Each structure stands twice: as structure tokens, then as C-alpha cells.
Amino acid sequence: MSTKNTLLIAAACAVAVAAGAGIYLLRPGAGAGGGAGDSPVIGAQPAAPNEAVPAGIQLTDLDGKAYTLDDFKGKLVIVNFWATWCTPCLHEIPVLSAMQTRYGAKGFQLVGPAVDDLEEVKRAAPGLKFTYPVAVGEPEDMLDLMSKLGNDQGGLPFSVVIGPDGKVLERQLGEYSEVELVALIEKHLPK
Amino acid sequence: MNRLRSLLLPLSGLALALMASAPAAALDFGRKVNGADDLLSADQAFKLVSAIRSADGIHLNWAIEPGYYLYRQRFHVEPVVVGEGAGAAALAALKLPKGESKHDEHFGDVEIYKTQVEAVLPLARGAAAPTQLKVRWQGCAEAGVCYPPVTRVVDVIAAP
Numbered sequence: 001m002s003t004k005n006t007l008l009i010a011a012a013c014a015v016a017v018a019a020g021a022g023i024y025l026l027r028p029g030a031g032a033g034g035g036a037g038d039s040p041v042i043g044a045q046p047a048a049p050n051e052a053v054p055a056g057i058q059l060t061d062l063d064g065k066a067y068t069l070d071d072f073k074g075k076l077v078i079v080n081f082w083a084t085w086c087t088p089c090l091h092e093i094p095v096l097s098a099m100q101t102r103y104g105a106k107g108f109q110l111v112g113p114a115v116d117d118l119e120e121v122k123r124a125a126p127g128l129k130f131t132y133p134v135a136v137g138e139p140e141d142m143l144d145l146m147s148k149l150g151n152d153q154g155g156l157p158f159s160v161v162i163g164p165d166g167k168v169l170e171r172q173l174g175e176y177s178e179v180e181l182v183a184l185i186e187k188h189l190p191k
Numbered sequence: 192m193n194r195l196r197s198l199l200l201p202l203s204g205l206a207l208a209l210m211a212s213a214p215a216a217a218l219d220f221g222r223k224v225n226g227a228d229d230l231l232s233a234d235q236a237f238k239l240v241s242a243i244r245s246a247d248g249i250h251l252n253w254a255i256e257p258g259y260y261l262y263r264q265r266f267h268v269e270p271v272v273v274g275e276g277a278g279a280a281a282l283a284a285l286k287l288p289k290g291e292s293k294h295d296e297h298f299g300d301v302e303i304y305k306t307q308v309e310a311v312l313p314l315a316r317g318a319a320a321p322t323q324l325k326v327r328w329q330g331c332a333e334a335g336v337c338y339p340p341v342t343r344v345v346d347v348i349a350a351p
Contacts, residue, residue, distance in 0.1 A: 040230045042334050085265070085329060086337040090297045115339055139339065153232040155336040173230060174335045 047168035059135035107190040233338035261330035263302035270321030
């Protein structure tokens with residue numbers, strides 16, 4: 001191989017590396033605050049070991065009755081944020097309701113805070129046939145609550161799984177499947 | 192020379208692998224090696240890139256990242272600062288192009304926009320235009336996550 005050929009190969013490699021790096025750096029989400037390491041991830045993410053739920057989370061149900069997450073201490077809890085404008089949320093709710101029916105007596109509790117206007121929630125709730133309490137409030141307050149529980153960018157559905165000991169087990173951005181929920185619940189139900 | 196060649200060939204392969212993998216990452220909005228997807232924020236996924244006043248109205252342009260879409264039915268525009276005689280503009284309906292048809296199991300037949308969309312707020316001839324607009328839009332990621340409606344106040348810029 002001639003020196004000229006070697007130089008050509010080296011130059012082609014350099015261009016290819018630069019092009020690859022450029023495309024990678026220019027991909028959506030790259031850059032300040034949007035890199036792969038910073039972006040929320042779709043799917044289940046385990047919580048840090050012994051991560052406690054923030055204290056003093058107050059909720060209000062559709063009838064205006066106040067309750068807190070502490071009311072469910074000792075149970076396996078899934079807090080599932082949803083909204084009427086969110087198709088994957090509406091698709092997931094019947095599966096969640098079935099889980100509440102199936103495992104409620106065994107120490108499982110779902111809670112459904114709505115990131116939505118109260119009137120929209122009241123209009124939609126009867127048709128969704130919830131088997132668990134919905135929580136309502138100003139959408140901005142619900143976004144704040146969701147942020148406190150680990151979702152800063154507001155994507156829905158979003159679930160936080162809390163063990164019977166009050167520690168966060170995992171977070172899920174996007175829908176759970178029925179198979180995933182059964183496995184998760186049966187693994188963590190109170191003994 | 193043979194030694195140099197033996198060093199360059201693996202480097203060349205690495206470069207080709209980078210070229211092959213990087214575009215895939217770009218098209219697949221950052222799919223990680225472990226299979227989980229990185230999700231853009233609503234502001235990253237849907238960018239209102241311009242609000243320009245021209246003779247026929249105010250043109251609003253959004254850039255939409257691959258893998259994300261906006262609902263046609265969920266755009267809303269209202270004036271924030273209204274110039275003299277611009278009341279009619281405030282009442283004009285936002286004109287949106289036909290979107291891609293999508294059947295939604297909960298919302299029925301809807302239209303969505305991918306890649307980009309331009310909406311026009313018509314202005315009556317000679318009417319003063321709003322100098323600021325409050326604009327709302329809402330969309331989802333195809334990966335199965337939806338975003339709360341985004342509301343922004345934008346300055347309207349005169350066309351050059």
C-alpha cells in the first residue's frame with residue numbers, strides 16, 4: 001500500500017469519526033439539560049435504596065375529602081398520575097382498576113392523582129369506573145406533586161411504587177402492562 | 192506499512208460502526224443500549240419556532256421532533272396585547288392544515304402533525320395585529336407518553 005493510500009484511509013477515518021460524533025451530538029435531546037443522562041426514561045426505573053416518600057403529601061378525592069399517602073402505610077401502594085387528555089393513561093386505567101379489585105384485600109392500594117381540570121375529571125371519572133381513589137387539585141399543584149415524586153417533565157402516565165415499609169421501590173414512565181403489574185404486585189405485597 | 196495498515200483497518204471499522212449507529216440513535220430519539228427510551232421534555236419535542244405577521248395574517252410555525260406529534264384539535268391562540276382595531280383578529284379562528292389521520296381508541300378519529308406544522312391566524316385587511324399571543328398546544332410521544340398542554344406567550348414579529 002502506498003503512502004498516498006494510507007493517508008487517504010486515515011483521512012476517511014477522521015471524517016467518518018467526526019461525522020459520527022457530530023450526528024450523535026446533534027441528536028434530539030442532546031445538549032445542556034437534554035442529554036441522555038438527564039432525560040427521563042420510558043419504562044420502569046428502580047428507586048435509590050431506602051428512598052423515602054416525601055413527607056406530608058396531602059390529597060383530595062372527588063368528593064372533596066382529604067387523605068394522605070400515610071393513610072396507606074403498611075400496604076403496597078402505586079400512585080398513578082393520569083389525565084383525561086392522555087390516551088395511554090385512559091388505556092392503562094382499566095388494567096389498574098382490575099389490579100385493585102384482584103389484590104386490594106391482600107394489602108394493595110392504588111391512588112390516581114389527576115393532572116387535569118376538576119370539571120374534566122368529574123366528567124370522565126364515571127365512565128372510567130375507578131376501583132380506587134382519584135385525587136384532584138389544580139393541574140399546576142399536581143405537576144408539583146409529580147415533580148416531588150420524581151417526574152420533572154410532566155409526561156404521563158407516571159407511576160410511583162411504594163413498598164409496605166414506605167420506601168419508594170420504582171418509578172414508571174408510560175403504561176404498565178397487566179403482566180408487569182401482576183409480577184410487581186405479587187413480588188411486593190405485604191407478607 | 193503492514194503494521195500501519197493493521198492499525199488503520201480496525202480504526203476504519205470503528206468509524207463505520209459509529210456512522211452506522213449514530214444515525215440510528217438520532218432517528219430512534221436516543222434509544223439506550225439497555226432498551227429503555229429517553230424522553231424529551233415537551234419544550235424539546237415541540238418548538239414554536241416563529242410567530243411572524245405578514246399581509247394575510249400571523250404565521251405560527253412549530254418544529255416537531257421525530258417520534259412525537261401534536262394534536263390538531265388542541266391548538267388555541269388568543270391575543271395578549273391587542274393593537275387598535277385588532278379585536279376582529281382576536282375572534283378569527285386559527286387556520287390549521289389537514290393533519291395525518293389517526294384513530295384514537297378514546298378520542299375517535301383525530302388529526303395529528305409530525306415533523307412540523309404552520310398555523311395562520313387570519314387578520315382583516317388593514318387591521319392592527321396583536322403584538323403578543325398566548326398560544327397553547329398539546330402532544331404526545333409515540334412511545335406512549337403524553338404531555339400536559341403547553342401555554343406560552345410569544346412576541347409577534349413583522350415579516351421583513
